[in-house]
Structure formats: structure tokens, C-alpha cells
Amino acid sequence: xxPDGWARAPVRPLAAAERKMSDDSNILDLNGITKTFGPVTAxxxxxxxxxxxxxxxxxxxxxxxxxxxxxxxxxxxxxxxxTVAVAGRATTAPERARGDIAMVHQELxxxxxxxxxxxxxxxxxxxxxxxxxxxxxxxxxxxLLSLFGLEIETREIVSRLTPGQQxxxxxxxxxxxxxxxxxxxxxTSGLNNHEAxxxxxxxxxxxxxxxxxxxxxxxxxxxxxIADRITVLRDGASVTTLDNDALVxxxxxxxxxxxxxxxxxxxxxxxxxxxxxxxxxxxxxxxxEDVTLECRRGEIVGVFGLEGSGAADFSEALYGLKAAxxxxxxxxxxxxRGAPPAAMRAAGLSYLPANRKEAGLYMExxxxxNIAAPIxxxxxxxxxxxxxxxxxxxxxxxxxxAIRVPGIHAxxxxxxxxxxxxxLFSACLADRPDILALNEPTRGVDxxxxxxxxxxxxxxxxxxxxxxxxxxxxPELLRLADRIVVMRSRRIAGEVSGQDLQEDQIMALAxxxx
Amino acid sequence: MARRNxxxxxxxxxxxxxLTLGIAALIALALAIWTSAFLNGNNLASLQTAIAPNxxxxxxxxxLFLIGRFDLSVGAVMGLAGIATAWALxxxxxxxxxxxxxxxxxxxxxxxxxxxxxxxGINHLIVTLGVLYMTRGIxxxxxxxxKLAGFTxxxxxxxxxxxxxxxxxxxxxIGAVILLLLMELMFRATGTGRNLLxxxxxxxxxxxxxxxxxxxxxxxxxxxxxxAAVAGILATSRVGMANRYMGEGLEMQIFIACxxxxxxIAGGKGSYVGAFAGVLFISLLTNAFNLLSVPSEWQSIVxxxxxxxxxxxxxIMTLRKQNRSxxxxxxxxxxxxxxxxxx
Numbered sequence: 001x002x003p004d005g006w007a008r009a010p011v012r013p014l015a016a017a018e019r020k021m022s023d024d025s026n027i028l029d030l031n032g033i034t035k036t037f038g039p040v041t042a043x044x045x046x047x048x049x050x051x052x053x054x055x056x057x058x059x060x061x062x063x064x065x066x067x068x069x070x071x072x073x074x075x076x077x078x079x080x081x082x083t084v085a086v087a088g089r090a091t092t093a094p095e096r097a098r099g100d101i102a103m104v105h106q107e108l109x110x111x112x113x114x115x116x117x118x119x120x121x122x123x124x125x126x127x128x129x130x131x132x133x134x135x136x137x138x139x140x141x142x143x144l145l146s147l148f149g150l151e152i153e154t155r156e157i158v159s160r161l162t163p164g165q166q167x168x169x170x171x172x173x174x175x176x177x178x179x180x181x182x183x184x185x186x187x188t189s190g191l192n193n194h195e196a197x198x199x200x201x202x203x204x205x206x207x208x209x210x211x212x213x214x215x216x217x218x219x220x221x222x223x224x225x226i227a228d229r230i231t232v233l234r235d236g237a238s239v240t241t242l243d244n245d246a247l248v249x250x251x252x253x254x255x256x257x258x259x260x261x262x263x264x265x266x267x268x269x270x271x272x273x274x275x276x277x278x279x280x281x282x283x284x285x286x287x288x289e290d291v292t293l294e295c296r297r298g299e300i301v302g303v304f305g306l307e308g309s310g311a312a313d314f315s316e317a318l319y320g321l322k323a324a325x326x327x328x329x330x331x332x333x334x335x336x337r338g339a340p341p342a343a344m345r346a347a348g349l350s351y352l353p354a355n356r357k358e359a360g361l362y363m364e365x366x367x368x369x370n371i372a373a374p375i376x377x378x379x380x381x382x383x384x385x386x387x388x389x390x391x392x393x394x395x396x397x398x399x400x401x402a403i404r405v406p407g408i409h410a411x412x413x414x415x416x417x418x419x420x421x422x423x424l425f426s427a428c429l430a431d432r433p434d435i436l437a438l439n440e441p442t443r444g445v446d447x448x449x450x451x452x453x454x455x456x457x458x459x460x461x462x463x464x465x466x467x468x469x470x471x472x473x474x475p476e477l478l479r480l481a482d483r484i485v486v487m488r489s490r491r492i493a494g495e496v497s498g499q500d501l502q503e504d505q506i507m508a509l510a511x512x513x514x
Numbered sequence: 515m516a517r518r519n520x521x522x523x524x525x526x527x528x529x530x531x532x533l534t535l536g537i538a539a540l541i542a543l544a545l546a547i548w549t550s551a552f553l554n555g556n557n558l559a560s561l562q563t564a565i566a567p568n569x570x571x572x573x574x575x576x577x578l579f580l581i582g583r584f585d586l587s588v589g590a591v592m593g594l595a596g597i598a599t600a601w602a603l604x605x606x607x608x609x610x611x612x613x614x615x616x617x618x619x620x621x622x623x624x625x626x627x628x629x630x631x632x633x634x635g636i637n638h639l640i641v642t643l644g645v646l647y648m649t650r651g652i653x654x655x656x657x658x659x660x661k662l663a664g665f666t667x668x669x670x671x672x673x674x675x676x677x678x679x680x681x682x683x684x685x686x687x688i689g690a691v692i693l694l695l696l697m698e699l700m701f702r703a704t705g706t707g708r709n710l711l712x713x714x715x716x717x718x719x720x721x722x723x724x725x726x727x728x729x730x731x732x733x734x735x736x737x738x739x740x741x742a743a744v745a746g747i748l749a750t751s752r753v754g755m756a757n758r759y760m761g762e763g764l765e766m767q768i769f770i771a772c773x774x775x776x777x778x779i780a781g782g783k784g785s786y787v788g789a790f791a792g793v794l795f796i797s798l799l800t801n802a803f804n805l806l807s808v809p810s811e812w813q814s815i816v817x818x819x820x821x822x823x824x825x826x827x828x829x830i831m832t833l834r835k836q837n838r839s840x841x842x843x844x845x846x847x848x849x850x851x852x853x854x855x856x857x
Contacts, residue, residue: 109718112716113714123712123723125708156520343849
């Protein structure tokens with residue numbers, strides 16, 4: 001592997017001959033891959049074949065098993081069952097980790113403190129006589145950049161680039177390695193449309209140069225634009241592999257969704273009151289743009305977006321955890337944009353964080369303390385906490401939410417995921433908020449507890465609270481929400497309600513160009 | 515994505531270094547103009563010999579800064595290395611052998627720091643703070659029963675080491691500058707040097723490009739300890755005594771010099787030229803206080819104040835880059851009334 005070999009690859013006759021000779025062998029063969037994490041089956045008998053020189057897309061909803069599959073291919077995980085063959089030869093995970101596969105992870109792994117050229121050649125800086133050959137490095141980096149029609153100064157510090165440019169720099173690092181298989185995991189998730197277009201043309205160029213690309217995405221139009229073949233994953237299994245020939249988005253959506261869609265919704269009939277929360281053109285450039293949303297008392301509004309849609313950032317901005325550059329967050333007619341979480345809470349908006357271990361619960365404190373934490377002010381007298389009142393509150397909540405605990409002084413880490421989530425809910429509801437913003441309310445919760453959490457959400461709405469649910473679990477939203485607002489590429493792609501609350505409709509909005 | 519030229523200082527990441535060096539030069543200029551004593555041969559000589567050990571220690575500290583670590587034990591290591599050398603000389607060892615003994619102490623303590631931080635993954639602040647106290651304790655034990663001046667009366671061969679001079683230039687100062695320039699060259703031009711920056715900039719990504727983090731970290735701590743020992747040996751040779759006061763509080767001075775010179779405790783930023791600029795700035799400030807007969811207590815106030823200013827300016831710049839409003843940066847909230855209102 002020559003550090004700059006790829007840049008010259010098109011004019012290397014030997015390399016071309018090699019490719020020709022092995023054209024018929026597949027670069028990658030996954031056969032019956034199964035992987036479980038504890039009781040959860042992440043993958044079950046996944047098959048995948050990537051041919052040399054093709055752009056192969058893996059498509060699937062959140063949680064379909066895309067990242068586990070990639071980790072196995074990249075040698076970060078060992079499958080429980082099944083074989084992974086690279087260029088026709090069965091391999092172990094460590095072999096693949098060391099081998100000839102270059103993967104660009106979804107999260108940026110650039111060195112923001114270094115120059116563009118150094119990032120591209122990181123780990124393999126061109127040297128001459130023990131010194132780094134900066135002239136050659138910059139010349140080659142410029143060559144590589146211009147090959148893709150990119151106008152980025154190679155001496156620029158990467159922290160000064162846009163996220164899109166940073167992503168491209170990181171991809172070029174993988175390209176430069178001239179690996180036999182290049183894996184791109186959701187490469188456009190952090191990019192705006194213009195940047196995504198540039199990236200797609202880069203992938204097309206790579207494909208013209210005979211580089212084999214495994215492209216993972218949930219953006220249908222991208223996949224249709226660049227892929228030769230498409231494998232759809234659903235619920236941890238490979239559903240089908242399609243030739244990208246006269247395919248349309250609906251074909252893909254059908255395979256991605258695949259379940260029985262009817263009857264999932266619970267009938268709900270209740271009075272909907274006045275507007276409690278009104279978000280107007282909320283914008284933080286690069287995260288979410290022009291987001292407008294309204295939620296009334298007694299109403300459950302779902303917000304759905306695939307990874308990179310901006311829904312997650314928006315949910316945090318709503319509670320003041322993230323900055324929003326412009327727009328309004330109106331609570332009871334008052335603009336709360338820029339307010340810290342404590343002020344949001346005081347204004348009547350309560351938030352359930354997505355990650356209960358890191359952002360939600362005090363794992364080392366008792367359940368009583370967890371429930372009391374947000375309302376210490378209210379249950380204190382002259383600055384002293386009224387332990388009796390907390391205890392009563394905790395006992396009520398444990399009964400009300402059917403939290404299965406050894407006692408109210410137990411620590412959350414002793415509880416199951418579902419019961420932890422219920423404790424978090426109690427804390428969230430402790431100060432009787434008018435508005436509830438719930439972020440992934442049932443993530444990592446088993447089926448039984450999930451139904452109980454859903455009951456709680458519904459009863460809170462029935463009690464006249466305005467509820468906004470952010471979830472990547474589409475069936476959950478369909479079951480709960482009166483309306484679903486769909487985000488894509490940082491913007492609202494559309495809103496669905498009533499008869500239109502169908503999984504394929506929503507997926508078309510979230511993933512495609514519908 | 516327009517192509518444009520990058521200014522030299524930014525491309526080389528020398529913006530803060532240039533600023534600090536410029537201010538240091540202004541201080542020197544002001545002193546040269548307004549005090550008669552500054553350009554005096556004795557003052558320049560003592561300035562050089564005061565700066566030299568600090569430069570050597572700062573070289574080691576900056577190496578750690580680059581990878582996002584630091585070493586608070588350097589002052590104590592400097593002291594113990596000087597004492598070990600002096601003790602060996604007293605026990606009849608030759609000058610080279612005694613110096614080796616001092617060096618071994620520094621390398622050994624550096625290796626200990628490295629073992630705990632890189633090997634066991636313990637926080638470097640805690641490890642080096644603990645080792646600082648331990649080393650100071652060892653010094654107290656070794657020096658108990660000794661007179662206040664400590665070890666004195668060294669052979670000519672040893673004291674010549676720190677007292678060599680030629681044409682108004684102090685040998686140890688020149689040596690320290692050469693060392694620093696060599697390190698700067700290593701840092702700018704070699705793969706090893708760039709790897710320090712890769713590691714400091716993004717430790718996780720550095721692993722994926724094949725940098726052996728623990729090994730590099732360990733070696734940087736050894737370098738830091740070793741250089742602190744060299745500084746201790748030279749200082750001992752210069753002043754002709756080794757006592758319990760040598761290097762006391764030095765770690766903070768060097769730490770501050772590295773920050774002022776463009777280093778960052780988050781890593782991935784800084785340079786040896788910056789370490790030089792920072793040390794020069796603090797030493798000239800100290801010299802100015804002495805020449806202007808300002809009580810020495812004021813030095814700490816000013817140096818600390820400068821550091822706080824630098825850090826605040828840096829933090830505000832970072833937050834402004836994230837589009838945060840002045841109100842939120844300064845913690846002024848128009849929502850205070852809501853917060854105060856009990857619901």
C-alpha cells in the first residue's frame with residue numbers, strides 16, 4: 001500500500017490488470033451472520049455480498065442492524081455465528097481490523113488542530129530522510145482534492161472548515177489508503193444538501209475509478225442515485241438485495257418497513273385545548289433550520305427524523321440544552337429562546353432526556369432523591385429539605401407508575417431499564433409541568449414496560465398536558481401521536497395526521513424526496 | 515470553498531506565540547529605555563542563568579502539553595536531582611557519574627509518572643500532584659540534619675558546567691536554547707513530532723491511524739522528568755549548592771508560561787517557541803519588578819492576572835465561534851425573573 005498510490009491509480013496498468021483477473025470473485029461475503037447482545041438479537045442470519053468495483057448500499061431504519069453489520073465487517077465485533085469472507089477467504093475479526101478495509105465512521109474523526117493535508121495523510125505522512133516531506137504532502141493532497149473538484153486549501157487548519165468539508169477530508173484519508181473496500185457510514189448525515197451533493201459526486205468518481213464502496217444510508221434518493229446494488233436490512237435481518245435498475249423509492253420503502261401496518265394506532269378521543277407550546281422558525285445553522293411546531297393542551301405531537309435529520313438537536317434546543325440562533329420558543333405566549341433549562345422548567349416545560357444513564361438519573365442516589373432532585377425548591381422549608389414530603393411523593397409515584405423496586409431507597413442502577421425509565425418519568429413529572437418534551441421515552445426498555453410508559457404518556461395528555469414525543473421508533477409514534485412532524489436534512493419535511501398516519505408515508509417523508 | 519492564501523502565522527499556528535513574544539520584546543525594550551540596570555552585564559548574565567533552567571523544564575512540559583497532559587512534579591524533581599548529584603559528588607563520585615545519578619532520579623520519577631498515567635490510566639493531575647508531594651517529602655528526609663544551605667563546596671569540574679560563559683553569553687542559556695530549537699525542529703519536521711499533535715488533537719482518532727498512545731505518553735513523561743533533572747543539575751552547578759528550596763513552586767510558573775505561550779491543557783496546541791516566549795515573558799516581568807523595586811508579592815498577582823486574562827479571552831473566543839450571545843457567555847439571563855418565581 002503506497003501512501004499516494006491511489007492518486008495515480010487510474011494510470012497504473014498493472015492494477016487494472018489485477019482487477020480484471022479477479023473481477024468474478026466477490027470482495028466481501030457475509031453468510032448467515034448472527035449477533036446477540038445479552039437477550040437482544042441484533043442480527044439474525046444476515047447475508048451480504050459485495051462485488052468488486054461496485055457501489056453497494058445498505059439501507060435500513062434506525063435499529064435495523066446497519067451499524068452492527070458494519071462493525072462486524074470492519075473487525076470491531078465478532079459474530080456469534082456465520083462467516084465473513086474477504087476476497088473469497090474466510091477471516092477473523094482481528095484479521096479484518098488489520099486488513100485492507102477502510103471505514104469512515106459516522107462520527108467525525110478528524111484532527112481539527114491539524115492542516116487539511118496532514119489530516120488526509122494522517123498515520124502515513126510522506127517522509128524523506130527522517131523528515132516529513134511537506135512539499136510532497138501538500139502537492140499530493142492538492143492533487144487528490146482537485147481530482148474530486150474540491151477547492152480546499154491544503155494548508156488550512158481543519159477547525160476552520162465546514163462540517164461538510166471536514167467529512168470530505170476524512171473520506172479522502174480513507175480513499176488515500178487505497179483500501180480494497182471503502183465503507184462509508186451515513187457520510188451525509190451531518191451535511192447540508194449542497195455538501196451532500198458534492199459528496200455523492202465524490203462517491204461516483206470513486207466508483208469510476210473502480211473503488212469498491214459499501215455505502216450505508218437511510219436516504220433513499222442518495223442510494224438510488226449512486227448504488228449499483230442495494231441490500232435492505234430490517235429488524236436485524238437482510239430482507240433482500242436489489243439491482244438498482246428501474247427502482248423507485250416506494251420499492252425501497254416497502255422493503256424497509258415491511259410490517260403489517262394496520263391497527264397499530266390506539267383510538268384516542270379527548271378534548272384538545274389551547275396552544276401551550278409554539279415554536280416558530282427556530283434555527284441553529286447546521287443543526288436545525290426553520291423549525292415551526294405547535295402543541296396544544298391534551299395533544300401528543302410526535303417528531304420523527306432519521307439520524308442526522310436534526311430532530312435530536314432540536315429536542316435539546318427546545319429545553320435550552322443547546323443554543324438556537326434565531327426563531328422563537330413560545331410558552332404561554334412568552335418567547336423562551338435562549339432560556340436555560342431551569343427557566344424552561346420554571347415556565348412549565350419538562351424534558352425527558354434520551355440517555356437516562358448519562359443525562360437523566362443519578363445512578364448512585366436513591367429513587368427518592370432522584371424524584372426529589374428537580375423539585376427541591378418546592379419541598380424545602382427555609383432552605384431545609386422536607387424528607388417526609390419527598391418520601392410520600394416517592395411512594396405515590398412508585399405506586400402510580402408501577403415501578404418495581406426493592407424499596408424507595410434503592411438505587412436506580414439496581415433496576416431494569418424499564419423501571420429506570422419510570423423513575424426518570426416520575427422525576428420529569430414531579431413539578432406538574434404543562435408541557436412534556438420526551439426524547440426517546442422507551443429506548444432500551446422491554447415490551448411490557450414500553451406499554452406501561454405509553455399508558456403514562458397518554459394519561460398525562462388526557463390530564464391536559466401538551467406532549468411532544470421525539471422518537472426514532474416509528475411504530476411507537478404511530479401508536480401514540482395525534483400528529484407526526486417529520487424532519488429531514490435539518491428541516492421539517494412535512495406533517496402527517498389522521499388517515500395519513502401510515503408508516504410508509506412517514507418514511508417517504510423522512511428518507512426520500514417525497 | 516474558495517482557495518485562498520493562509521497567513522503564515524496561522525498556517526504555522528504561531529499566532530499566540532508571536533503575540534507573547536512581541537509583548538516580551540516590548541517589556542525588554544521598555545526596560546532598556548527606562549532603566550539603566552537592564553543592559554548591565556551582570557543583569558543580563560543573571561537573567562540568562564535564571565531563564566535557562568526554566569527553558570529546559572518548559573521544553574519537557576510543552577511536550578506533555580502537546581499531547582494533552584502536564585507534569586506538576588517537575589519543580590520537586592529538579593530539586594531532588596540537584597540534591598542527588600550533590601550527594602554523589604560528596605560521596606566521591608566523579609562529575610559525569612554524579613550528573614548521571616541526578617539524571618537517573620529525573621528519568622526514574624518521570625517513568626513512574628508515565629507508568630501511572632499511561633499504564634494505569636490514572637488522571638495526570640492527580641498522579642503528578644501526588645508525586646510532587648512525595649518527592650518534596652523525600653527531599654525533606656534527605657535534607658534533615660543538613661544546614662539550611664544544603665550541600666555546598668563542589669569540585670571545580672562540576673561548577674564549571676553551569677558557569678561557562680563566552681562573550682556575555684551564558685553557556686547554559688545557549689545550551690537550553692539549542693535544546694529548545696532542536697525540539698522545535700523535531701516537532702515541526704518529523705513524523706514523531708507531528709504524531710504528538712495528532713495525539714493531542716484527537717486521542718481516539720490517533721489510535722485508528724496507528725499511534726501507540728500509551729507508549730508515546732509514557733515517553734513524554736520520561737522526557738519531562740529527565741529534562742527537569744538536567745535543569746536541576748545545571749542550577750546546582752551554577753549556584754554551587756543544593757538545598758530543599760530549589761525548584762519550589764516552579765511547576766506553576768512553567769505551567770503558566772506554557773499556557774501564555776500558546777499551549778492548551780486540552781492538548782493538540784502549542785509549540786516549543788511558545789514555551790520560550792512564555793518563559794521569556796515571565797522572566798522579564800520578574801526582572802522588571804526587581805529592577806523597578808516593586809515588592810515581589812506583586813509579581814504573582816500580575817503573572818496570575820495575565821494567565822486569567824489569556825484563559826478568559828480564549829474561552830470567550832471559543833464561545834463566540836459557537837454563536838453564543840454575550841448574554842449567555844456572561845451568564846446574564848433575561849429569564850431570571852421566571853427562575854426566581856416559585857411555581
